[in-house]
Amino acid sequence: MPELSGGPALPQERRVVTAIPGPKSQELHARKQAAVADGVGTVLPVYAKRAGGGILQDVDGNSLIDFGSGIAVTTVGNSAEAxxxxxxxxxxxxxxxxxxxxxxxxxxxxxxxxxxxxxxxxxxxxxxxxxxxxxxxxxxxxxxxxxxxxxxxxxxxxxxxxxxxxxxxxxxxxxxxxxxxxxxxxxxxxxxxxxxxxxxxxxxxxxxxxxxxxxxxxxxxxxxxxxxxxxxxxxxxxxxxxxxxxxxxxxxxxxxxxxxxxxxxxxxxxxxxxxxxxxxxxxxxxxxxxxxxxxxxxxxxxxxxxxxxxxxxxxxxxxxxxxxxxxxxxxxxxxxxxxxxxxLDLNARARRIEEVMKPRLQKMAEQYGVIGEVRGRGAMIAIELVKPGTKDPNPEVTGALAKACHEEGLLVLTTGTYGNVMRFLPPLVIGEDLLNEGLDILEGALAQQA
Missing domain, CATH: 3.40.640.10 (Type I PLP-dependent aspartate aminotransferase-like (Major domain))
Incomplete structure (x- = not known):
């Protein structure tokens, strides 16, 4: 489902042209560290230039798939026409x-x-x-x-x-x-x-x-x-x-x-x-x-x-x-x-996102013992990561998975009291092709950790 946009459409495709973060983001991050209080952390120091639909484009020209929505904020996408x-x-x-x-x-x-x-x-x-x-x-x-x-x-x-x-x-x-x-x-x-x-x-x-x-x-x-x-x-x-x-x-x-x-x-x-x-x-x-x-x-x-x-x-x-x-x-x-x-009936769109994401995540859970549970509703979905064969929280693998996804151009967020949950909050206007491509990247990252 394309986002209604008030300006030139942002191509809805993942594009990785530099290391992530790239050189311009690294330069900006150095300025951030000099000027912004250390207590203001950053999940992924890629500096945004444009965003829309399911894509976030950085100052280096990389286009990342957005599974975060600015922590559930850009539900209607960035720059929705209305x-x-x-x-x-x-x-x-x-x-x-x-x-x-x-x-x-x-x-x-x-x-x-x-x-x-x-x-x-x-x-x-x-x-x-x-x-x-x-x-x-x-x-x-x-x-x-x-x-x-x-x-x-x-x-x-x-x-x-x-x-x-x-x-x-x-x-x-x-x-x-x-x-x-x-x-x-x-x-x-x-x-x-x-x-x-x-x-x-x-x-x-x-x-x-x-x-x-x-x-x-x-x-x-x-x-x-x-x-x-x-x-x-x-x-x-x-x-x-x-x-x-x-x-x-x-x-x-x-x-x-x-x-x-x-x-x-x-x-x-x-x-x-x-x-x-x-x-x-x-x-x-x-x-x-x-x-x-x-x-x-x-x-x-x-x-x-x-x-x-x-x-x-x-x-x-x-x-x-x-x-x-x-x-x-x-x-x-x-x-x-x-x-x-x-x-756009975004309630229906959220339910469709669940229909796409949950079965694929369940299949990953069956294959990879590090996923203890898949849960959530609509476009508020998560996997809890554990040490295989137990329910012991596994924040180390959670962090490594997030890092691997980031490097491939997929923005994901972690959460949880024990730091062992990966949460997925895509904009509700994201296209299903990007949704599935993001899940492909996650599955590849899981395979590397297994």
Whole structure:
């Protein structure tokens, strides 16, 4: 499926003409190391010049197949026609007024779209922000204002951001939390239903994990003290973990029964990524609040908290906002991204990507014992890599595989609490020829490691 583009079409073919990274990228990277703080890391130091469809072109003229989408951001591709058209028109009108000073229609339109798209037919309201971490932090603020409680419950392997509160909510220490404490208090972590690693087996996972989580909340925190339960319907940085079926509904039921705000963090999994507008729809969950970012605006910085109107209205006037939150250009881009998702039926496209990728990855798993599990939905797919014959995490092979793919012109990302998961997040507009070529490169890299 070709990307709608506002400029000259970028050829949709892999092209490797230098070593990766090439000499111009290496020169730029030297400048980066001199000018940019070391804490800002880089997965692959090839410096982008153009991108579109399923291709990222670097300054050396290499064209890489993109299995990363800027970490699930360019769902509609880079420079989708509707995104470019709407954002350019807004740029020509004005770039900023601050919605809290003099508002504008685009912000309201995005809020109206989110009310239509998010699960549930109840009255909803939205507040817009800049990043996923801001959205999660504000969801907690809103839940605390609504419930007059303080405690927040999160889950093993969860990731929610890099601000102080969201670092506290995040499970993984390195690189997200190490040396950055002390963290915000009143955060409690409980087990998640991780089928592949559940000690008594996947068939018992949902029931046992839910029982353990609820018991810990009830005994160690007290349900009456909990303002919010925050969970990713598919855990992203934790390793693309799909909680065992039945776990999320049980947690949502517990929250409802105890007056706890159930927050679905859909920052990575939302906006068609899993083959539905939002991943929580898979089990019919209607969250009280839903946080979104990443795929919402075609690459422009925008995030949102959307939820039940009576909960969203709990914060006092002036209690929510931010100078750049709901920037008019970002709002225009979001409306273009949503237009593209509808026009191209990108939910169906995500499901087709799964149909192509999963069977091929399963065949690789049968051939190569280093793949412990293939999992995910839509265009949010992963393989967990282990030491053959065990479930021991194998981050060394994961890193080597990623490096081999990069050298052949395939951009892939790694993730997971144990650093042993390779995740695949192609733009939903990628062509099937590129999708299959990328899988060929991965299979070749696996053969080298076997």
């Amino acid at each position: 995104v470019v058209r709407r954002a350019a028109a807004q740029l020509a009108d004005f770039t900023h007024t601050c919605f809290m000073v003099t508002p504008y229609e685009g912000y309201v339109e995005v809020a109206e779209e989110l009310a239509r798209l998010t699960p549930g037919d109840h009255a909803k309201k939205t507040a817009l922000f800049n990043s996923g971490a801001e959205a999660v932090e504000n969801a907690v603020k809103i839940a605390r204002a609504h419930t007059k409680r303080q405690a927040v419950v999160v889950f093993d392997h969860g990731y929610h951001g890099r601000t102080n509160l969201t670092m506290a909510l995040t499970s993984k220490n390195m690189p997200y939390k190490h040396s950055f404490g002390p963290f915000a208090p009143e955060v409690y972590r409980v087990p998640v239903a991780y089928p592949y690693r559940w000690l008594t087996g996947p068939e018992n996972c949902a029931e046992e994990a839910a029982a353990q989580a609820i018991d810990q909340i009830s005994k160690q925190v007290g349900a009456g003290n909990v303002a919010a339960i925050v969970i990713e319907p598919v855990l992203g940085e934790g390793g693309f973990i799909e909680p065992a079926k039945g776990f999320l509904p049980r947690i949502a039921e517990f929250a409802k029964a105890n007056g706890i705000v159930f927050v679905a963090d859909e920052i990575q999994s939302g906006f068609c990524r899993t083959g539905q507008w939002f991943a929580c729809e898979d089990e019919g969950i209607v969250p009280d609040l839903i946080t979104t970012a990443k795929g919402i605006a075609g690459g422009m910085p925008l995030a949102a908290v959307t939820g039940r109107a009576e909960i969203m209205d709990a914060a006092h006037v002036g209690g929510l906002g931010g100078t750049y939150g709901g920037n008019p250009v970002a709002c225009a881009a979001a409306l273009g991204a949503i237009e593209t998702m509808r026009e």
